Amino acid sequence: MTHVASTPALSTELETTAGRCLGWLRRLRAFGLLAVFGGTWQIVSTMVLDASTATLLPPPSAVVKGAWELIETGELFRHLRDSLKRELIAFGFAALAVPLGIAMGWSKSVNEQFDILIEVLRPIPPLAWIPLSILWFGIGDTQNQFIIFLGMFFPILLNTVAGVKNIEPNLIHAARCLGASEFRILWRVVLRASLPSIVTGVRVGLGVGWMALVAAELVGANSGLGFLINDARTVLRTDYVIVGMITIGVVGLLIDRGVRLLGAWMMPWSRVMSQ
């Protein structure tokens, strides 16, 4: 009896192991193009280009070596830490866009006052503020944070306003019927109903801010990932430049994923977040 029973159990176990292997293979398949791209790059850099041109496009193997050097000396971590710190402080200020956005979405008279001002300021790219901000704040953290703040502020604001304006009117009606005061409607209904839109705004804002950060650091900083790649350029360390660029890309991706996961965890009821 026992060995009869164990046979199907064994085969199921084999099946699940096989299934798991297939699953891993399938996941690896997503990296196919990336592998081809890396391989071609390696071949072109080492075999096709001559030595002087290859300095401009170091092969992936050299980039990995450069990355290891930067990690070992702690330099990469130091620049990354400075950049993240700026992003975080700027976000602290840019978060003010949430209460302002709720006020603008909720009250016609507040909207009337702010709308024109914001519509004029919004199309000015954060980078256009760099010259003036260097004169105002000099080179360093404050100037960088100001540029990042500008990049984050408008996406968060506009998404918050849109979130408030798109609230199902009957939700407000229902809350009123159930005896909610104006303050409690804002706190308990408006804020929560527009939260998915606010989190979307934060995602976009952090992304734009991250891009603006690097631009700001290119011209007005003594540290940070933007500074790292620009500084490496002046000494022709193209491998460091590429390491810096890849770090910017990967960290930007991780920030976005992190906010999305946080949103999905905070709002299990929202379809926007689970996408």
Place this chain on the structure above:
Amino acid sequence: MSVIRAIGVGKVFPGHSAADPPVRALKDVNFTVPDKEFCSLLGHSGCGKTTLLSILAGFEAPSEGRLLLDDRPIGKPGWERTMIFQDYALFPWQTVADNISFGLEMRNVKSTERRRIVEEHIALVGLKGFEKRYPHQLSGGMRQRVSIARALAVNPHVLLMDEPFAALDAQNRALMQKEMVRIWDHARKTCVLVTHSIEEAIALSDRILVMTKRPGTIKADIRVELPRPRSEDDPQVLALRRQVRDLIQDEAAVEV
């Protein structure tokens, strides 16, 4: 006591330009709903019945006339007049229990008392075991049960319903109408139901107010004195249905 009285109520929505002239939605509406009576406002879409309900809830003010609850003019929305919406209007970020608890929190009811009332209403609408679900995890009929429980939990004087079962499929609609009869039997309130379904009005009401096309006014006031639950095949129900249908069809003919 919760008596609703409408005296010469009219409503005109202001226009914004010559191409968008003012619209008169209601004209000289007069009726009385006695305490604990179930009253239906029946009419074609666009007859102003939902506007009338919005005025009753306090979302809109009448342009003319007076609308009284126990001889006091109806003002801002409040817990004494709760509403059940066609689209349920549940708070998607709250569980079933928290949705039902919302109005009680707004009234600052103590948490132990709140829990007791929520439990009682979950049992009343037949949602035991679903307390921790979110609205998006429920079917349309179940969502409307939550909405009914939420509206009743604050113990309002008047229950307003805006086509509450119109979004449900035929079977669920019939089931929910039966359930509404049962629930109303347990929690007697003065009720005003807005509907365009003759069957629904007959199944639920003590009284049907048939409205004319825009501008809406009360055309007929029909008492339904049949014992509940009412069978669709009952000859008296059939006769009543014919009578109401003729009244409604006259209105459709006016347009042509």
